[in-house]
Structures are given as structure tokens and as C-alpha cells.
Amino acid sequence: MIQFDFKKDCCGCGACIASCPVNAISWTNTDEGFHVPTVNEDICINCGKCDRNCPVLSDKEKALSASEIDVWMAANKNKEELSQSASGGVFYGIANNILQNSGVVAGVVWNESMQAVYSVSNQQSELEKMRGSKYVQALPQNCINEVLEYLKQGKKVLFSGTPCQIAGLIKCVGHPENLITCGIICEGVASPLVWKVYKECLENKFGSQLINAEMRSKCDGWSGGSSRYTFANEKQYIQKRCFSLDPYIAGFIEGLFNRPCCKECKFKGVSENCDFLIGDFWGFTKEQKAKNENRGMSTVISCTPKGKALWNELFEDFLCEQVSYELVCKSNNIEHSGHWAKNREEFLEKIEKQSSREFEKIVWTCSGKMLKKKLMKILQNIGILDIMQCFSKEL
Template identity: 30%
Template sequence: MIFIQDKKDCCGCSACTSICGKNAISLPLDEEGFQYPLVDLSLCVDCGLCEKVCPILNVEPEVPNPAQKGYLLQLVENEIRKQSTSGGAFTAIASWVIKQGGVVFGASMDVETFEVHHQSVDTVEGLGQFRISKYVQSHVDDSYNKVRDLLKAGRWVCFSGTPCQIEGLHHYLRKKKYDKLVLVDVVCYGIPSPGVFKDYMQWKQKEIGGKFKRVLFREKILSYNYTSFSVYNEDSRKDYHLGVEREQFMRSFFSNINVRPACYDCKFKKRYRVSDFTIWDCYDVKAFSKNFDEEGTNRVLVHTELGKQILSEIRPNVKLEQFNDLDYFIADEIAMVKSVPMGPKREQFFKDYQNMQIGDLMQKWFPTTMKVRLNSLLRMTAFRFGIYNDAKRIVKRLLGKN
């Protein structure tokens, strides 16, 4: 039976809870606001299935795949690309599955509770709720069971999520290769605490007033390279947009202080994966091709024959260019293969989280200092003068990130 001794040994994928036929495992939040499995011993019959499907106890070996291909991708439909985090690759793939009469699973934000849950849809319109990366861990709930039932009924299914969720599903399905299952994972930096996010948003809503109706972690208001954390209010005068360099929750995320312990030692960061597609950003698209604009591009790794077939069938809907030097293609995206380092003050941050009001916590840890304001002002100015992308590129190169 599952017993978590060290929190870094659980990514919260929920494969164990989903497989347990006795419903003996629940997933309560811990004091940091993350879900961990808890076994009810009175229900457990010690069958061992939960351990067999755990993707951390059964790490999937990385098998080099010489047939892997890499592409730059932009959705042709510009309005939907603008509503997508990067180039709209997810929508292109998911729409193909829906066209086959299939069902798509993705992460969706509930603005009543400020929780992110995996949901399923079977219409192209329904895909909108999955667009835009939510930088907070999604609850998988009973999605794996639904995926299995749909596959058994012969339906096409697309499941999108973080690499640990994809490997969790792969193990939950006992590695069975279903012909009609399409797996899409993202390159994943790490995933912040649902508990901290919920408290933060409830506090923000009280501070700002009105009622939040939409939260977008990365809206392309100014550009793809300079996105805003946006909150749309029922009273539009109270809408809230801040650059990610200034917004407190986003700053907490990028300071590596509030992500799940497993993310600091992630077992799923690799180039060769069990998914059909791995999709991620391409901020500096000009470093790869002169044929794409800078309004949002995906890099896509295709791992399987099914992936290649889908890509060839969605060609009319996407601008696509193959990139042959895959070492170069992935080199600047360190999050593909390497875990983030733990913020040195993480322990203190979460001690404070337990003892302080969330507003005071964020003011203490991420105050809006002169330095933060100045940084924000410089970015805005660079943007207004049309030199933001070039300046970003130069700073990145000076810091040796390219």
C-alpha cells in the first residue's frame, strides 16, 4: 500500500487513488496546500495495485528514439492563437481528436473556488477552458477512470497535462497501448501550491472587490514575449492586469519557493517520453526560423507514429516547419530535462504561510519595492519603443541562457 515517507516521492498524479478498487485512498491537502494520498486502513485489502501504478515508484526508463521529430508550430487561426499560451499546438491537436468524435481532457480553472481540475469536453468550443497555462497544480480527480472507460468504449481520447500526469495515466492504464489515445504533455517548470493560490485569489478578490470571472496567468495583452497576469471582474472597472515581473503570485512561482517538493527532483523531465507530443514555448523564434512572427510559437516534439499521422492531418490548420537539429532545438529549454533548484528560503516561506494572513505573507516575501517598479517600468518602456524582444534576447545571451 502507498505510504509517503518523503514528500518529494509523490507528484500528486492520483494514479493510486484511481486504481484502488476499494476506494481506500483519499487525497487531502497537506499544510503546504498540495494533495497527498492517505490510505484508510480499514478499507485497504493490501492488494498492492496502488504501488504498481505509481509513476515515481516505477520510474519509466528513458529510451532514446531515433524517429523523434521536432517542429515549430503556429495555429493559422490567429484569434485562437492569441488566446493560447504559445502557438496553439494544443488546440490544433485536440481539435483533430474532437473531429474524430473523441473526448479531450485538460486543466480548467473554476473561478468560484479558484481550484484547477481536469475536465473533459467533446466540442471544439469547449477547448477554450483548457487554453492558457495555469500555474497551479490541477486535480486529476476521476479523469483516469473516465479515460479508461471511454477507450474501452472505442472512443478517441486526448489527455493533456504535466509530464507526471501523463506518466501517471500511462501506468494507471498498465502501459497498454490504446490505438485511440493521444497523449500531450508540456515542458513543465514546476507546479505551485493549490492551497497558496486559492488563499491568494480569495484575498485578492476581497481587496479588489467585485467578483472575479476569469483568471489568465499569461495573457498576450501586449505581446507573447511580455504577458500579463490578468483577472477579469464582473465589474470591468476592476479588471486587473500586471506584468509577470510585478505580480506577486507569479513572482512567488518564479522564485522556486512554492512548487511541489517532487518538482525539485522531477523524474519526468526528459527528452524521450511516453506521450505522443511534447509541446512548449518558443520565445526566440527568430533563432530557429525567419518564417514565423513573434506572436506565439510552439516547439513540438513528436514521439510516435500516431503523433506524426495527426500532424500530417492537421497541416491545413497550422503553419509548420520541421527543425532537424534536435539538440539545438531543445538546448535552451532547461526545464525539459532539469529540475528547478529549491528556493533557499522555501521552508521559512511555508512556515510563514501557516502562521500569517496571505496578504501579509505576500507583502513580506514579494513586496512591490522601487526595484520591482523600476524593472517593470524598464520593460514597459522597452516594449513601447519596440525593442523589448531584442533587449530580452541580448539579456538572455549575456546571462548565458542561449
């Protein structure tokens, strides 16, 4: 029966739940708002499957070296597809190919309560919802067993998600030929409880239910970063320079409320678990940025023969160039864990106790960014930020 410090080390992939033959495991939430498994000892038959399939308890996958992988910078040539995606629209390009071949796609969507959840579907309309980064940990729901079922039927399945979620999936389903995995390069996932508090804060402010959150909207170009929140009463809240000025996104980037296991992530690096690893591409030159019209670029790593073969079929749909692994490692945390705020515990304690109206103040105080945020606001109001943006890759 699976047993370790869930609060600290569990990544919430649900491989244990998916593999339990007697449904003895269910989710509970930690006081920080992350889902962790709990075992009903009255039902457990001690078969040990949960231990064997837990990616945290298993040995780390062998890392692939730079000479074994192909690394690209890429942007979807279809401007409409590119504009709806978080960076270069690579996920959408791969996923469309799978759907066109009667396959199935798994990725993260907002559900009707605006919680991030993994969804498995063969519908184009569901694929549209998977686009865009949801900076909060997604609940796996029953995605592992749904994928297993489709694989058994011989369907092609594309599974996209965090590398830890993919590691859990692979422990349960292995490496069948009809499965393609697309890992999202990530520095961590945020607490669903903190997202809920922020959502309520926005709903109070705008007097209506939140119905969509675009945390990497391109409404003001890509590299500066904007967030756009849409409400049922048709109001919209757009925050330009969201990495610095949207309290939820700035707090996430600072590592104020990420899952504890992300602090020393066991799933960093490149392994055969992911046929593709995709993320933002920041190593562009001025000329490349101009050619791209600041619409977004992705890093694409094709890691396995399966990933390389599929990319060979697809790469003509992208403006792309092969680049070195060293170049992408300079600006992406592929090998190392991301930021971890020293005031994380203080932040989470305050958020639990105080009303959602205080959200913004608590973020800026605990991240030590109050002054920077005030200065940025002043610069934005007098238009200086827009001028600086022309000379900078990322502000």
C-alpha cells in the same frame, strides 16, 4: 498498501486512487497545500494495485534519443485560435481534430471556485476553457477512470497534462491505440494553497469575486508576458511583464512554492509515454518573431509513430519549421528540473501565518527580487521597458 514519503516524492497523479478496487484511498492536503493520498487501513485488502500503478515507484520509462523524435517550432495559422492560447496554439489544433472525429479531450480548466482541475469532455465549450496555462497544480478528480471508460467504448481520447500525470494515466490504462497523450513541458507546479491566498488577495483588492485568470495573456504581445485577472464586477487587473512584476507568477518562476517532487523531477526527458510534448519556443530568430507578429510560438515534439502520423495530418494548419532538439533544450528545461528557491520553506511558513494582504511583500522579500521589482516598476512607469522590449526576446 502504498507507502513512501508522500510529502516529498508523490506527484499527486491519483493513479493509486483510480486503481484501488475498494476505494480505500482518498486525498488529504499537506501543510504546503498539495494533495497527497491517504490509505484507510480498515478498508484496504492489500492487493498491491496501488504500488504497481504508482509512476513514482515504477522504473523510469526508457528515454527516446534525438534521432527517434521530430522537433518543430509551430504557430497556429488561425490568429483567433492563436490569441487565446498560451503559446503557439498547438494544443487547440490537436484537440479540435480529436473533437471533429467524435473523440474526447482531457485537460485542465478553472472550476467555479477558480481551482485548477482536470476535466474530460467531448464539448467544444469545455475545450475553450482548457486553453491557457494555469500555473498551479491541478486536481486529477476522476479523470483517469473517466478516460478509461471512454477508451473502452472505443472513443478517441486526447489527454493533455503534466508528464507525471500522463505517467500515472499510462500505468492505469496502458497504451491503447485510441489514446493520444500530449505532455506539457513543465518546470513544476505551484501550491494550490498559495494560489488560493493570492486569489483572496486580489479579490480583497478589487472588491469582487475572481472569475477568470489568464496567466499568459497576449493582451500586450506574447514574449514580454502579461497576466490578466477578471472579476465578477467586470473590473480587470492586467500586469504587463508578469514574469517579473506579477508577484504570483514571479514567485512561481523562481520556484518559491512548487511541489517538492518537482525539485528532482523523475519525468524529465522524452519517452513513449507522450505522443507529443509541447511547450514554449524561445529559439526564434528576429525574422521568425517578426513573421509571427509576437503572437506566440510552440515547441512541438512528436515522439511516437502515433504522434508523428497525427502531426503529418495537422502541420499544414501551422506556420512551422523543423528544428533541432539541441536548440529547444537550450531554452526549455526538457531534460533538467527548473528553479528551486532557497527561501522556499521560509516563504511557505510566512504565507501560512500572515494575512493575504502581505502576499506581495513576502514574495519580493523571499525571492530577493524587491530591488529588481522596484526598478522594473520605475522603468515601466517612464516607458523605458516598452522601448527595451523592442530589442529583447523576453523581459
